[in-house]
Structures are given as structure tokens and as C-alpha cells.
Amino acid sequence: MGEFRRSEVRVPVEDDSVVSVEAGGIRWLFAFTDDAALARFAEARGETLDERVLVYGAWLLDRVIPRVGGPVGIAVDAGSATGMALPPAAGIVPDSAVAVAVPVAVEGTGVRGAGA
DSSP: OHHHHHSEEEEEEETTEEOEEEETTEEEEEEBSSHHHHHHHHHHHTOOOOOEEEEEHHHIIIIIHHHHOSOEEEEETTTSTTOEEEOSBBTTBSOGGGOBSSOOOOTTTTOEESOO
16 A cells, blocks of 8 residues: 555546546546556557546545545556556545445456455
């Protein structure tokens, strides 16, 4: 978690909103460690995702997730062999109002659950 918080990640944006999906009642934001991982993800989805913002992981966890409302996790390098999920669990997301109390299954998303 510390490494993610300190790392700059690329977050795809469309129509002035962070690209996300909802699965199982959880909103998943996408973050990528490099442009190549983002490009592979976009290609797999048949999209271009040309717009992105470069932010620190801490900004996503501390500023974005609490503002979304409801459980929100982060899919890091989704679709890649090294992808992982940061589920909306206590100890990962800072606000207990958006944390879930049980492990989150992330089946079919191409990412592995961190600690789940």
C-alpha cells in the first residue's frame, strides 16, 4: 500500500470523469503504472482512452474515493499479468463509510484482489 500511495499512476478520463466500472455493487476506478499498460487496456476494450491524468495513488485513495460515495476500489494495471485490485476494505480506503467488511471477489475483471 505504501508503494502505491507514493507512486504516480495514470488515470484514464472520459468526458471530464474518471473511467470506472461497477461490478457487484462496487465502483472500480482504473489506475495504470505506465502508458503501455493503459494502452493495452484501452486496446482490449476497443477504446482509445487518450485522456489521462497523472496523480499519486494517495490522491485517489484519500481525495477521490471518499467523494464518490459507496464502496469504491482501484484496479491497478487491469487486464495485465501484474494487475491487482485494491478493494474498498478497511486499511486500504481511508473512510470507513466507503469500506466493506468482507473480502471482495474480483472475478472476471482480469485483476487479482489484494488481501482478498
